[in-house]
Amino acid sequence: MPPQSARSEPVPPESTASSLATAWPIDGLLPIGTTVQLIASQRYLKTADPMPMLRPPDLVDPGETGQIVEWRAAGQVAVRFRRGTFLLAPNALTAVANPESPKAEQRPS
Secondary structure, three states, rough: OOOOOOOOOOOOOOHHHHHHHOOOOOOOOOOOOOOEEEEOOOOOOOOOOOOEEEEEHHHHOOOOOEEEEEEHHHOOOEEEEEEEEEEHHHHHEEOOOOOOOOOOOOOOO
């Protein structure tokens, strides 16, 4: 009979939602479709393709706005910019007011 290995108590996994929420500069997770802005230039950009590639950082300028299209594993966010969709860390982004949001419409009486 093989010796039994020492059993350790199972450690509960850390909640992904709570760990992502602390990475954002604002409270809570931003939903898909939120307009975000790149805070600073990145060393490289990783595409959000099924087979990701590293791309040069000059494809997305700091301050450029994009839209969240997907949340990925390990806290990565897929953001669609004008020159492609890239995976970024949430702390590299900040939420901005949606410029396309319609203002309150006034109906004629």
